[in-house]
Amino acid sequence: MATPPDWLFSAFSFSAFILASLPLFWQIKASGNVGACSLAIWSAVGYLNSFINSIIWRNNTVNWAPVWCDISSRVYLGMNVAISASSLCINRRLYRVSQVTSVQTTQTRRADIEDLCMTVGIPLLHMALYIIYQGHRFDIYEDIGCFPEFPVTPVSIVLRDIWPVIISIIAAAYGCGAFVRLARLKYETSKFLSANSHLTRSFYWRLMALAGTELLIGTPLSIFIMVWDIRNGGFGVQPYSWSRVHSNFSRVVQYPASYWKIKAPELEISRWDDVLSALIFFAFFGFSEDAQKNYRRFWNFLLAKCTILQTRKKSVQNSTPPLQIHPTAPIKPTSQEGSIEFPAQPPSSSFGSRDIEYVPRGGPADHC
Template sequence: MVNYDALVLTYPNWVYSMFAFLGFLLCAIPLPWHLEAWNTGTCLFMIWTGLACLNQFINSVVWTGNVINSAPVWCDISARFITGSGVAIPAATLCINRRLYYIATANAVTITKAEKRRAVLVDLGIGLGIPLLEMVLQYIDQGHRFNIFEDLGCYPFTYNTWVAYVVVVPWPLAISCISSVYSILSIRAFNKRRAQFKELLSANSNLNSNRYFRLMCLAGTEILFTLPLSCWSISLNATASPIQPWKGWDDTHSSFSFVGQYPSVIWHLDKGTAISLETTRWFVVLCAIVFFAFFGFADEARKNYRAAFDSVGKRVGLSTGGSFTSSFWNSTG
């Protein structure tokens, strides 16, 4: 039996707001040079994670200490985005693992522009197409407009019927399982082709061995979090309340305009719900921190920090001392 009382932590809501905004910054700062390198899967991971952090930050600020339906249009957008981002982050990880696998198993060193363009389109189909499809499919089983939880903000509502376990709930788990297969196959292919590995990476001008292994670690870490979290979420949804029969579109959407409003003292009474809500919003912050841990201190990151530092120094009329800043940034990490 899970002791939910021991798992629910009490902390000031501004603590989460601070970490959520920090998560947004950790994804936004390195995004420009990753966009220049056309690392599609990595960029999708950063964009979805960063926007998810920003979304949760806004919600946590606006609805601190209240459940007033003060921004219904924002809540429509925010709740729909939460639905999509729950699938988008695993989907972006799948894009990363697919790319690593195809690099590790490539037969030709040279990659044509057409192949690169095709790879980008496939990544966009997975990393954008699947989350957008999930946002649409969730409407099938969306019992009412949205819920507002005090301190947390807007959240989507999915009616607990068998339809939800077909079109909404299983996507993160299914995507993570596929991603895990690619990850295992990548490691296997790498072990078989160690001698050719540097030559294969040379065909990818924006990818070296260090970045390859950092991407592998990032994707592997995300899978380690998402797989058990998805299994637990499915189990919680299936056992927290009885699964209702699907009675058709009209019955499901009969009270669609309703907005659930739950003060903190109420939603904390259901410990399973409390853990689920807190886990959902802290997960995106954790993804941002993990990403920055792997890529925020890499050589290319330090070079860009140094360039930004020098640029700001010149704009405000300060001498940055090229040799000093160079030695400083090179000494950090």
């Protein structure tokens, strides 16, 4: 299976991290939507993690940083379910907004706490349960980096593979419900949107499109990965036993690119799917009116800073007088030892009509 060069993925993954981070600052401030903010944060963390791994393990499988691999492999597991959970929160919030009778409760503290429990609590729980079906410490794939390892057992299917599928199906149900509700109550759209101070018509439809696109891509991919793990998971689905699964737990298995690109092509598909998700997120929110205003504001801020620095530099250069010392100016010693007193008035010049500038007490150094 032909795959793109690894340097291309490194460039795209870093670009994905930037693109996911750019709209995040004003999303947190303006939208008040926990699901959209969590989607941006989890995506940015995942892309940064992939970028670092692709740089460190380019063309090698050396176990350079075992502690980093312990963290990185769990970040991958958390992101595996966090994207689906964020889409669920977005669709759930949109469905509640479409219910005109309950629109006043969509921005309550309770709703935000529920969204945080789904977008943060579920991924953290998913990472914590990994120890139950974890076969050994981690794997290292050339050009990919650290990756979680687990034998395919009924427990791993339930605790790892099914979660994203179930969450995506629930999110799809909420999304379809919100869309049908809006189609029936199109004439009342402005009414319930105006009751939501953080939600404009444009932002609402952007959220709908984002969540729908994520589900169209994420749900089939989750099903594909689950089926692939079951059918091609080494020795197939094995019976679960704690002692059997965790035997020789501290070992690290290293796979060259020539092996995994043939035996596990879903790894390449999965990591490029994350980059595609970042491009989709930026396409929906990176070109909005609010985004363009923030781009212009940041550009004007940089121009203002550059103008101020240039003005200060010119001001300092113009305010520094030339150093001129009168050749015949007498210097009178004072009663204090070691001190020098300058004349109160500069003496008349014997060099024609040329003006001679008086240097005040303290000398040129103090004046500058």
